[in-house]
Amino acid sequence: MIRAEGVTKVFGKNAGSAIPLLEQGKTKDEIQAETGHIVGVKDANFELEPGEVFCIMGLSGSGKSTLIRCVNRLIDPTAGRIFFKDRENGEREITAMNDAELRELRKHDMSMVFQHFALFPHRTVLANTIYGLEIQHRNAEESQQVGRKVLDMVGLGGWEDAYPHELSGGMQQRVGLARALATEAKVLLMDEPFSALDPLIKVNMQRELTRIQKELDRTILFITHDLDEAMRIGNHIAIMDAGEVVQIGNPEDILVNPKTEYVANFVEHADPTGVLTAGTIVLPFDDTQFERVAENGELVYYVRRSHPEGFRFGIDRKRRLQAVVRPGHHESVEIAPLVQIAEHAAEIARTGRRDDIALRCDAQTVLRTVLKGRSCSTVPTVVTDADGRLRGIIDEPELIHGILEKRGHREHAEATAADEKPSAGGAG
Ligand SMILES: Nc1ncnc2c1ncn2[C@@H]1O[C@H](COP(=O)(O)OP(=O)(O)O)[C@@H](O)[C@H]1O
Ligand SMILES: [Mg+2]
Incomplete structure (x- = not known):
């Protein structure tokens, strides 16, 4: 459904000039020392199957947010191509879209949930949830129906008329999830949506996301720095180290056969009981x-x-x-x-x-x-x-x-x- 080919993002004034250096095999640190440019992502390749949860996992600064932002073009990659494929329109190149096409893509096909996202303080929970539908000029009654349904799904049935300040942090995060679900986007991009939650609430949200995802058959690109979280919810996991995708596999592959020392370090502290078969x-x-x-x-x-x-x-x-x-x-x-x-x-x-x-x-x-x-x-x-x-x-x-x-x-x-x-x- 989404395919990334050789996606590279370099930050800096003359970003393109860093590409030959990357091709020579220079590291992120070497390029930064030589040119002052920061390599956010280097030559990332991956593919999302329809209906799967694909996790990108890595330490802070490894390039996860940069990569997911390239997918919906919040930032433009310096090199590489990204494709989006669905039944109605076939395959389209996201990296070749103009502004109007991108707006349509973000409206109908991809919606994004952030770790710290803003709820509108003077809108009710329901109004916050259906905000995305309103900007699509959808029928108000229908929107409210959809909103109530997704609020039920995330466990906020009965809170429709409350205001954000009346909710706990975990409940507010649920509203963020509900808002993304309400848009009916085929792909949800989620950048560490649960990282700020308390551990117990986090596990509940992971469970609910897995359940909802199965029920609604959405495709999810999910970012986390927590391997246990990635293994709990991901069908596939891509592990990033210093801008590079160093391993892609299903949770058990990663656990049993870590390809680099960096991956092995994560694995050493992971809980195998839900993954090993x-x-x-x-x-x-x-x-x-x-x-x-x-x-x-x-x-x-x-x-x-x-x-x-x-x-x-x-x-x-x-x-x-x-x-x-x-x-x-x-x-x-x-x-x-x-x-x-x-x-x-x-x-x-x-x-x-x-x-x-x-x-x-x-x-x-x-x-x-x-x-x-x-x-x-x-x-x-x-x-x-x-x-x-x-x-x-x-x-x-x-x-x-x-x-x-x-x-x-x-x-x-x-x-x-x-x-x-x-x-x-x-x-x-
Ligand atoms: N706008 C920016 N300008 C310069 N460097 C950036 C910018 N955004 C991210 N970076 C750098 O790119 C690298 C990857 O960052 P990021 O994608 O935010 O990592 P993660 O989400 O995995 O924590 C880091 O070295 C970061 O400092
Ligand atoms: Mg990030």
């Missing part, structure tokens, strides 16, 4: 990790190589998991869907963790849910495909490595081995 942390069911120990009629039993006296996992000829047997027992424990049990985690915790039930989940289940299940049962969690085939198990080492290392146990073991033997190139 069972499929990533699972100990895969293969010969290197599991050993065949017995056969009994239809089933073949395996144990974890590192724990030969532990649980036995019985699979049928189609690799479907049929039995999980405790040490010293012959009968399988019950195998139950983890998501169902996890819903009752609090009750079960009260009566004690069970050792006679194996919880089964699929590869997409997030770590937090796996942990909830684990608080109900001491038996290793089993990860299966849609057709019941065993993908692997998640036991304590996998959980611990997921939380601490933010990746799979095996990848961690391999990385550690590689660190210890730097000359062993190609092995494994």
Whole structure:
């Protein structure tokens, strides 16, 4: 829906003169020292799919605001092109639009929410919300209907006639969000809209934004300096460092495979429990990790190589998991869907963790849910495909490595081995 190609913004009187220097590979600091020009954004490339939340994340000063402002041409990029595509008009080049075209674009296609935006103090909440519709000369009654609907959505139903000074900061921010939603713009540009909010309110707003976005199917370009926020709401995240986009990926990609030290530093302090999936942390069911120990009629039993006296996992000829047997027992424990049990985690915790039930989940289940299940049962969690085939198990080492290392146990073991033997190139 939005595509940026080689977008560069240099601040200064003779900005274009910095482009050759950038092409020579000079850094932002070198160019500033040599020419006094400030590189805001350097050669940014990214693409937004319709209906997604795309986050731009980075430290303060990394170029996030500059980049989002180039997208709706609040500032003009020094080099590069930006395109906007929708069903009615096909693809149009934003960077080639004249003032009239830009006004239309901002009116109908893109609306922007800032961290500190101004509500009109003498207008009611409803009047503030539908301000954008009024300047579009929309029918007043219709506008009010839309306004009431979006205020309901952001949790401000009943506050239509209040004035801004009667609202808390968090509620005022909701009005800002409602105002952007009311315009029916296809793309919302949001520059750190929640950064000034208290943590608890912030998390609520993130949740609501995700819900509303799904309901209204808007496309959102969202800026934040908080990786946890980006991972909670983003389908894709672009990470900026000193004007450059250094990595783009989905939240789990970024978490598991940070491409630069800068990204790794963010990841180190991020909460993986809502992002990492069972499929990533699972100990895969293969010969290197599991050993065949017995056969009994239809089933073949395996144990974890590192724990030969532990649980036995019985699979049928189609690799479907049929039995999980405790040490010293012959009968399988019950195998139950983890998501169902996890819903009752609090009750079960009260009566004690069970050792006679194996919880089964699929590869997409997030770590937090796996942990909830684990608080109900001491038996290793089993990860299966849609057709019941065993993908692997998640036991304590996998959980611990997921939380601490933010990746799979095996990848961690391999990385550690590689660190210890730097000359062993190609092995494994
Ligand atoms: N109008 C401007 N004039 C000169 N430099 C600017 C201007 N706006 C931003 N910058 C510089 O561009 C860089 C990126 O800034 P900005 O996009 O605001 O970062 P962020 O939003 O990630 O905090 C910073 O070095 C900043 O100082
Ligand atoms: Mg900014």
